[in-house]
Amino acid sequence: xxxxxxMLLGLAMGIVFGFALEKGRVxxxxxxxxxxxxxxxxxxxxxxxxxxxxxxxxxxxxxFGFAKLSPKATLFAAxxxxxxxxxxxxxxxxxxxxxxxxxxxxxxxxxxxxxIGGLFGALAFTYAEPTLLKPILNAGSYGKLTLxxxxxxxxxxxxxxxxxxxxxxxIWLEKLQPWQEEIGPAGDGLxxxxxxxxxxxxxxx
Amino acid sequence: MSALASRSWSPxxxxxxxxxxxxxxxxxxxxxxxxxxxxxxxxxxxxxxFDPSIAEIKYAANHLTGAKNWWQVALIGGIVVGAFLSSRLxxxxxxxxxxxxxxxxGAHTPAQRYLMAFTGGFIMVxxxxxxxxxxxxxxxxxxxxxxxxxxxxxxxxxxxxxxxxNLIYRRV
Numbered sequence: 486x487x488x489x490x491x492m493l494l495g496l497a498m499g500i501v502f503g504f505a506l507e508k509g510r511v512x513x514x515x516x517x518x519x520x521x522x523x524x525x526x527x528x529x530x531x532x533x534x535x536x537x538x539x540x541x542x543x544x545x546x547x548x549f550g551f552a553k554l555s556p557k558a559t560l561f562a563a564x565x566x567x568x569x570x571x572x573x574x575x576x577x578x579x580x581x582x583x584x585x586x587x588x589x590x591x592x593x594x595x596x597x598x599x600x601i602g603g604l605f606g607a608l609a610f611t612y613a614e615p616t617l618l619k620p621i622l623n624a625g626s627y628g629k630l631t632l633x634x635x636x637x638x639x640x641x642x643x644x645x646x647x648x649x650x651x652x653x654x655x656i657w658l659e660k661l662q663p664w665q666e667e668i669g670p671a672g673d674g675l676x677x678x679x680x681x682x683x684x685x686x687x688x689x690x
Numbered sequence: 691m692s693a694l695a696s697r698s699w700s701p702x703x704x705x706x707x708x709x710x711x712x713x714x715x716x717x718x719x720x721x722x723x724x725x726x727x728x729x730x731x732x733x734x735x736x737x738x739x740f741d742p743s744i745a746e747i748k749y750a751a752n753h754l755t756g757a758k759n760w761w762q763v764a765l766i767g768g769i770v771v772g773a774f775l776s777s778r779l780x781x782x783x784x785x786x787x788x789x790x791x792x793x794x795x796g797a798h799t800p801a802q803r804y805l806m807a808f809t810g811g812f813i814m815v816x817x818x819x820x821x822x823x824x825x826x827x828x829x830x831x832x833x834x835x836x837x838x839x840x841x842x843x844x845x846x847x848x849x850x851x852x853x854x855x856n857l858i859y860r861r862v
Contacts, residue, residue, distance in 0.1 A: 486718070491757035492764035494718060498711055499768015502723075506769065507776035508696070509704025515790035519862055521848075521855030531701035531708075532829060538709020539834025543716070552716040556837035557822050564839045567821025568828070568846030574814025575847070576854040578807055579788065581825040582818050583725035585811065586766050588784075590773025594800075595787040595807040602811025607729035608737055609812070610819035614749045618820065632836040643836060655702070664701050672697050672782055675790055675862065 503587050512587035514579030515674030519667075521576050526658050527667040527674060533651050540648040548641035554631065561625030578602070697780045708830065715831075721758055722835065724827030725769075726818035728762040794859035821846075 588596035832840020
């Protein structure tokens with residue numbers, strides 16, 4: 486595919502992606518911070534729904550030979566260290582590398598700073614990678630390993646089974662608290678402001 | 691039209707829509723949904739103006755050209771457009787910063803929040819590049835492919851995130 490055609494496809498897919506992130510309210514820093522404090526699970530519900538859908542889609546595409554998996558290499562040190570740094574960054578920023586762009590689209594000004602910070606983070610990695618980071622990145626490398634290979638089970642069967650387990654988890658999460666409550670009255674992931682206990686009641690006439 | 695103008699969809703519907711994007715990603719691009727490697731493509735392209743030698747770094751060179759790299763750059767541009775359209779159709783446009791920050795941190799100036807956002811963005815993408823993926827590449831796409839590395843990265847991400855969110859902030 487030519488670069489231009491790929492970019493037009495990317496733009497169209499991105500518009501759908503951004504639309505869904507905004508409608509699902511995961512563009513809200515409040516939703517992300519509450520998820521990481523484990524008090525409200527709107528982000529996890531959307532995340533797991535996307536994973537389950539992906540499992541079903543790939544079980545079909547791979548099972549019938551329409552597509553091949555393109556998993557990332559297993560790099561234990563890099564996955565653990567990088568994943569942990571990423572998690573801390575998400576909490577400080579109140580965004581993920583993808584959702585920050587939805588935040589910019591909705592108008593949040595701080596998200597522009599998050600994005601620029603992200604560009605500098607990528608640049609710092611690029612300059613540091615050949616010298617500083619190579620030893621970390623290559624420690625505990627096992628190539629493109631997937632769970633179905635490890636267990637010796639066909640991918641479609643394991644994908645469908647795992648999707649069913651995750652769906653059960655979602656049903657339980659929804660029972661804990663309905664999603665409408667979790668995104669809150671303003672749709673920003675925050676509960677309604679509680680009346681201040683120290684406030685003096687308004688005088689009644 | 692009402693669905694497009696509604697303020698929110700259930701997280702299940704929104705998640706399903708995102709999961710379905712794997713179909714064009716795999717069938718047309720031969721890759722999975724992801725966002726964080728485009729930060730390398732964009733920043734290395736800008737840096738190239740000031741430091742042409744960056745193209746000699748293999749990692750930068752791998753991200754500077756090619757349909758897959760620029761597909762992802764257009765994808766993240768599309769996210770901005772899609773979220774803009776969605777918020778304008780439903781009247782959920784935002785400004786400034788989220789009210790969550792006043793609840794989580796108490797009184798602070800906008801400049802303090804902007805500095806924090808910049809720092810958070812830096813750490814976030816640095817970590818994503820070390821791990822070779824973020825919430826979308828390792829999370830949504832990696833778990834859906836049952837990739838061992840992605841299970842490890844996502845566990846580390848949520849683990850560290852949960853500890854950090856409870857240590858740094860007040861309970862929201």
